[in-house]
């Protein structure tokens with residue numbers, strides 16, 4: 001599939017969901033992988049699975065990327081383990097459902113720390129190795145990147161940053177041989193909704209399993225695509241963002257997010 005299919009790959013948020021499936025896809029294609037998240041037990045279980053199914057020995061690094069010094073400490077740990085990333089997959093991220101004024105500031109800042117600061121920091125810290133290896137960067141954004149999102153405002157805004165940064169970096173790095181791709185999934189069946197405070201009853205009817213999302217991400221990355229939107233309906237939504245005025249799209253998004261919030265609050269009141 002590519003000239004550099006064996007490049008060592010650092011994957012954040014690999015303990016579950018899209019990140020774990022990305023790790024499975026990269027390992028299946030012969031990439032040595034380093035798996036990063038807070039839950040060491042889940043990372044270790046995945047590392048054992050990858051060894052058994054692909055023969056690839058994964059490096060595990062337990063790390064809370066919301067902490068300001070986590071990224072440099074992670075790089076030092078990887079260096080000590082002789083793991084030099086030539087592909088970086090910035091996948092770790094979370095959302096928060098609820099009106100901005102009702103959500104706790106601390107939680108919203110933690111979201112920015114993970115979705116924006118840690119992603120930016122890791123991209124910068126890994127850049128010398130990636131450029132030297134003519135490697136690749138895959139940032140996981142969202143279909144939310146294309147819209148302002150009332151009812152989940154900081155999350156949508158954080159993903160708009162991820163898409164904008166990735167597109168600009170792909171332009172800046174053209175001459176270096178490094179490709180930068182942004183994966184923009186729509187609703188995907190993972191632990192995301194639970195952490196965001198969205199009840200199961202608020203799940204979108206067109207949610208995708210995480211494996212096809214991860215496979216689309218890998219294919220797009222290796223093809224050097226700038227933006228990857230998996231799924232027909234998600235492609236349609238992303239396309240509409242260029243045509244439909246924000247005042248109209250925000251109406252639909254607010255209806256969906258506020259109704260999820262109501263269901264969450266009602267669910268909590270019952271328990």
Ligand SMILES: NC(=O)c1ccc[n+]([C@@H]2O[C@H](COP(=O)([O-])OP(=O)(O)OC[C@H]3O[C@@H](n4cnc5c(N)ncnc54)[C@H](OP(=O)(O)O)[C@@H]3O)[C@@H](O)[C@H]2O)c1
Nearest residue numbers: 013015016017018037038039065093142187188190191192
């Ligand atoms: N699922 C969706 O509907 C959807 C749609 C569009 C975009 N996305 C994006 O896809 C990416 C992956 O999310 P997912 O859907 O796979 O959700 P998920 O199942 O909740 O996985 C999130 C991953 O991030 C890790 N993580 C969370 N906080 C972390 C921290 N402080 N430090 C290090 N790792 C941390 C989690 O591991 P630990 O808890 O072990 O730390 C987990 O491995 C996110 O960027 C998300 O915004 C998801």
